[in-house]
Ligand SMILES: CCCCCCCCCCCCC/C=C/[C@@H](O)[C@H](CO)NC(=O)CCCCCCCCCCCCCCC
Ligand SMILES: Nc1ncnc2c1ncn2[C@@H]1O[C@H](COP(=O)(O)OP(=O)(O)OP(=O)(O)O)[C@@H](O)[C@H]1O
């Protein structure tokens with residue numbers, strides 16, 4: 001039920017001893033040669049993620065399953081932030097393993113992909129600082145045992161946040177490819193993102209919530225309410241390269257599901273075509289939020305996610321622009337993330353499926369704009385917003401927000417984002433349609 005898997009024992013009886021030995025051998029051979037099951041895993045546990053239960057969850061719920069399935073493990077309990085990332089980048093003997101597993105939340109998953117992708121590029125002599133390089137795909141699959149605050153990547157790839165279900169997907173050797181966005185500033189690499197890149201509302205929620213880490217997962221709700229009431233908007237320019245020739249749009253009723261044909265079709269298409277096909281488009285404006293969702297970003301807070309029709313592995317990201325509007329209208333938009341109503345069907349919201357996009361905030365748009373400011377031609381509003389960044393007590397709107405990159409704050413506001421189609425693989429199979437479960441639960445239907 002609800003995508004949760006459980007272990008069950010099945011006992012076969014066979015009247016002939018010789019036949020039973022043959023069946024057993026056949027089963028072992030099938031497991032060995034047809035299923036792509038991992039035999040040796042490298043595991044990182046964040047003891048401080050979410051409700052600080054990572055170690056207990058792994059020892060009580062996951063380790064016994066790995067032992068029963070004959071999967072051997074090397075376990076590292078992290079001692080500081082970025083421990084897992086740095087270990088993967090430089091020290092880990094990756095050849096020994098069939099996969100890497102993190103026990104924690106989206107932040108821990110982010111550490112793993114940063115370590116693995118970086119290492120893969122360096123080993124393959126690819127320069128990660130160049131935004132136009134074609135990145136090498138990572139060969140090791142990644143497993144997530146959810147033990148964080150949002151666990152949006154686990155939820156959106158498995159359909160539930162349940163450690164036992166995730167452990168079983170790892171054991172049976174499932175494989176789900178996933179898109180990764182690279183984020184650059186002036187030809188310098190900043191970060192990778194797989195779920196949400198959010199400027200404005202989600203950037204501000206994250207900045208505020210970091211000061212409330214002690215509260216655990218509830219910090220996001222409190223900061224969300226605070227930032228909703230604060231109602232800041234930000235000026236800037238977004239330019240983007242629309243995804244052309246692919247199938248699927250952000251307003252589709254169909255969802256990315258197990259064995260998704262849209263991901264298969266677009267994945268094939270994008271590997272054959274130059275991604276720079278098409279014309280850049282530019283939008284200037286005042287925005288409450290600029291969000292790029294490379295997958296649905298479904299999570300328990302919003303089971304359909306920020307962009308319900310986004311795909312895990314189609315080589316695109318959904319760029320959602322929420323223009324300045326009243327608090328009431330913004331609340332209508334937010335509330336629709338939790339209901340069946342379409343959050344994009346509002347005059348102040350637009351959504352585009354893109355391959356690449358850039359953002360420049362109002363105050364660093366161009367040198368000529370800056371010169372105007374210096375010559376004293378800037379409007380009073382600009383000057384005040386500049387001053388008031390340094391004097392938050394006066395309560396007027398700040399000029400800049402920051403980017404929320406999968407739950408980490410980015411150090412730059414002007415960014416260049418590019419989607420790398422199916423760069424990584426997870427031990428998952430995407431969300432299965434409920435009908436499949438119903439059939440399997442009913443032996444007569446099979
Ligand atoms: C009125 C209810 C409206 C509910 C609207 C819920 C929309 C929730 C959308 C969640 C999207 C999550 C995207 C995932 C991002 C992850 O890579 C990242 C790392 O874990 N998580 C966050 O940044 C954590 C981000 C967490 C954001 C929580 C925002 C909560 C908003 C609450 C607004 C309250 C307004 C109340 C007015 C009376
Ligand atoms: N031993 C450690 N001590 C302190 N911080 C750590 C340690 N190990 C990992 N971290 C950091 O903790 C941060 C949060 O971890 P994690 O993602 O597991 O939980 P979370 O933030 O509660 O969940 P979510 O990311 O789903 O909201 C990560 O950014 C990670 O870099």
Ligand SMILES: [Ca+2]
Nearest residue numbers: 179294311316
């Ligand atoms: Ca995608």
